[in-house]
Amino acid sequence: MTEASAKYGMNPALLAKLTGGLGDQRSIAKLCAEFGQLYAEFLPDVFKSETGLNVKVGYTGCETGLMTDLIADLGDDIVIANASLRNWCPHYVLTCGNNFIITLMENLLGASPDAIEEPIERPLSRIELDLATMVFDKIGSVLRSGVNAPGSFEATIQRPRNAEDRVSPAGEADEFAAAFKLTIGIGSVTGEFALVVPQKALLKTHVTLPKSRNQAPKAQKDWGDQIGEQVRRSHVTLQARIRLESLTLRTISKLAVGDVISFQDKEDVQVDISANGKDMYVCELGKAGANYMVRVTDNVSTEDEILRHLMG
Secondary structure, eight states: OOHHHHHHTOOHHHHHHHTTSOOOHHHHHHHHHHHHHHHHHHHHHHHHHHHOOOOEEEEEEEEEEEHHHHHHHTOSSEEEEEEEETTTEEEEEEEEEHHHHHHHHHHHTTOOGGGOOOOOOOOOOHHHHHHHHHHHHHHHHHHHHHSOOTTOOOOEEOOOEEGGGOOOOTTOOOOEEEEEEEEEEETTEEEEEEEEEEHHHHTTOOOOOOSOTTOSOOOSSOHHHHHHHHHHHSOOOOEEEEOBOOOOHHHHHTOOTTOOOOBSOSSSOEEEEEETTEEEEEEEEEEETTEEEEEEEEESSOHHHHHHHHTO
């Protein structure tokens, strides 16, 4: 029960209808379908213009109910962000399936769309959340281009979070809302994104299709370059492995403090360097002053392979 319905002792749905916060199913479905048409026609152009990728977008329908219930029904394998658009809606929510963000990342780092398989369900990494920020920015720009919000203000979108880490805005009201859903895919991988918008804002909206199909300007820097640069700036913890001489289980079980195990290599000691479980370099063990060091002698992985591995 909302604060207003408690104050006036009225049924929440009836009060919402009387105050413009709840519409009939037919009107809401029509508005959501218009948003679906807007995104299906224009979001692929945005991705093509800024990434060179062919992205497929299709409207799948809408659901209505209380905002918290609609968000919960979208599941856990999503990235989510709170958003607002001045003179249109003070609070709405954007979501996108993690599988699309992961697949988009792989494409931007050079993988062939035809070679990418459906990713396993998992939360997004920090770098992938950076990419989700860019995706939501484009979703927000298409929304802004099609709604009657005076003032030419841009959408304000908070940093995306994994669903399990979402923080509700202070004072968030559990309003009647609508969630309109669309599929979005690259190659053989298809995900879903959704917008959850209070019906109070929807019912005042007139959706128009922009005249220009190229309303999004070419990005100053290619998305792939941005993500690649972000990966290169990220700090990564390296692990070094040195092979030791073979010992019997009897000897190992009796090891005590002060016992010594020799390196397997008798001359230059080989060290394997890895990060996040991925072997990257072969090195030699050495010493500089009082510090032990390693010197790279060979690459196990190419630069592109390393970047694709570390992105997750």
